[in-house]
Amino acid sequence: MPRSHPWRESLHNEVHARPPERLQAPMALSHLALLTPPGEVAEAARDQLRALLRARHLPEPAEGAGHLSVDLGGGLHLRWEQHTEFQTWTFRRALDAGSDDFEAMPLARVPQDWLAALPGQWLVGLHLMVLPAEDENGPRLVRRALDEDSLVGSSVMEGAGELMTDFRLHADGLARFVLRVGSMNPRRLGRTVQRIVEIETYRMMALLGLPAAREVGATLADAERDLARIAGEIRSARREREPELLRELTQLAGRVESLYASTHARFSASAAYFELMQRRIDELHESGLPNLQTLREFMDRRLAPAMQTCAWAARRQQALSERISRTSNLLRTRVEIEAQEASQALLDGMNRRQQLQLQMQSAVEGLSVVAISYYGSGLIGYLAKGASVLGLPVKPELAVALSIPLIALATWLGVRRLHQVIHAGLKP
Template sequence: MIQTLPLHPDRDLLAGELHARPALPLATPVTISRLAMLRDAGADRGAAIRHLETLCRRYGVTPPAPGADFVMADFGRFTLRYERHTEFDGWTFLRPGPDAGAPDPFEDTAIEAVPTDWLAELPGRTLVAAHIAVPRTAGEDEPPPPGCFVPDNLAGSSVSAGAATAWTDFRPGADGFTRILLQDHGMTAALAGRLAQAVWEVETYRLLALLALPQARACSAELARASAGLAALTARLPGLDKLDEERAALDELTDLATTIERLAAETADRFSGTRAYHALVGRRLQSLRETRLHGLPTLTEYLERRLDPAVATVEATGTRIANLSVRCGRAVDLLRARVAVAQEAQTQQLLGAMADTGRAQLRLQETVEGLSVAGISYYVLSLAGYALKPLPLGDIKADMLLAVLVPVVAGLVWIRMRRNRRKSTA
């Protein structure tokens, strides 16, 4: 029936998003090794799948479909779960063990069954490396075997209403892997899968949330200089009384604003990622439903004391950049307004000077026109005098006739010059 209806082109994609990267049932005891490989900006997103294809060919396993985001494959000695995320690739290796009562549940890890040459060629850079041991225990709240964790950093809690106990110190061991012990007190396979995924996602997302911390610390000194420079420039503004000084200050402010906007552009994506990953850590910790035991901090309490201040530093740096950008923008607007007012006053003075010059030119032009009328009239009358003297005029004297012609000629010359000036200004 649904096939006869018009469907949105993204319907299947959106419906399948709820089932992406599902928690898979785990038969305990099991040991898990988790890697999160951070991709470089602009890196080929299909490199991980192609690398996985080489492992499949080596073991005779059906290769994944090109562009797959989630792969689960059994390689005999180990099982591999691959997930492609927005900026990293997750590799989770699983194998049976450790046995109940093992002195060191991390002695035989899952990743030891994976070919080392293939691991060395994994695309990306390793950000997360964790071992998760899920042994079965006879009694609840058994302390972890000695030597597994650093006692001073140990965190532990009873999870999922006592179905399991989680232990970790969140510290990389000698092999560079963080260790997490999840003791099974009678979990179902489905619950074991959900809890294992929750704890490895806590480990993954906490480190991703901290990626912005070095960047926040690195730009703090530059922010301090920018803030001090902005304060100094703002203090100088009332004392500026020359247009050149205001323009120089505006140039300094513009350079400062450029620096602040560069910092904002460089940190915006990473800082927003920190907020998103920190929220994911909180939700995964809530899903554990922790209960305190043995007077130790729970995983939530441990991370609240260590992770939350670091995230708060990142948030404060982002807020500082935003506030500094707003302050700098206001200072730039204020100084631009002052420069505009000064330029307008300068323009008014220039226009006044141009008006005075125009009036002087008009008076000069009128004077020149008067002289031109007199000169042309004199020239015309002189020519007329030469023409009239030889003529027999009877009782009319040539001088009298020229005297009569003076106003007529002068008037005609003046009228002609007025017409020519009107044509030239039209």
């Protein structure tokens, strides 16, 4: 066989990760989810899991395992899962027929000192009692254990069960769910229970973005006011004020980008968890019960607005960042155009000065030709006078007169030749 990809086996088995358990009614379940960011906290939680297993002489999970399902003895079962941001601990046990008490839940059988030492931040907690539909204690348990004014319920799994909850934290800090099931086989019941647990877990994880959305509101309002002020000043700002405005815009952009970086991941995660929660509700195949909201209706009315707040905060950040970018680009373009105009004016001034220098240079060169001709003709005159004294047939006045145009022409040709040599040397 060809060489396998190093991830081939793990990717193939991913579809079998976290499989649902086979469950039977009556049973009770206690579920906890703790925030355990990757790193030391997550590893410390794994160490706590290993300590629990060692105390009961059970094999430890494989290195890097993402889930574990194990009987702890005494009728208590543990299902542990590692997620990106959190770990879940689900304890369950079978109930005796006729049980109708939320006080004797599986969590009470877990060592309390071990439970208190669990690393991470506790976010999700729920008790779920699963009772047969024919158990007469079911309706009485709902009335006694749940808040009637907040009661939410629906028929689930196409009428195979009824789910009730009040989405309230009770005296022990956990929410309560009651599931009454009829003709559900163990596999289907396991999938149903897993969906209920995931709905509550993903609901709370989705809500983690709400405090951040509320906190950024004031900061965004301040940034929007600063941007409006700067934009107003730009319209009437003088040239010397523009660099300072550009610096303020750059600082404002840095503040907004820092805020975006600190909240974007949280808002994106909240949207993803909300979508997962909605999928799990869809998988329950709900139908309504008289005088009760379904889980879908409850979430649409109570949770959807919170998610819209998170989405609005994310969009507001993005829009503000884009507005700052546009304003910065406009101001930067304006500064660059003005700088180009100033540079062009400087070049024009330099060109005018150069033209003036050339004109002055030409005038000086003309005067130089006259001066050289004057002194050169003077020398010729002295030579002619000397020759006349020696008896040579030379008239000094005539010699001087004839030399002047020759000297002027020679000087002019020499200057012209010098210009040609200099210009040829300056060419690339």
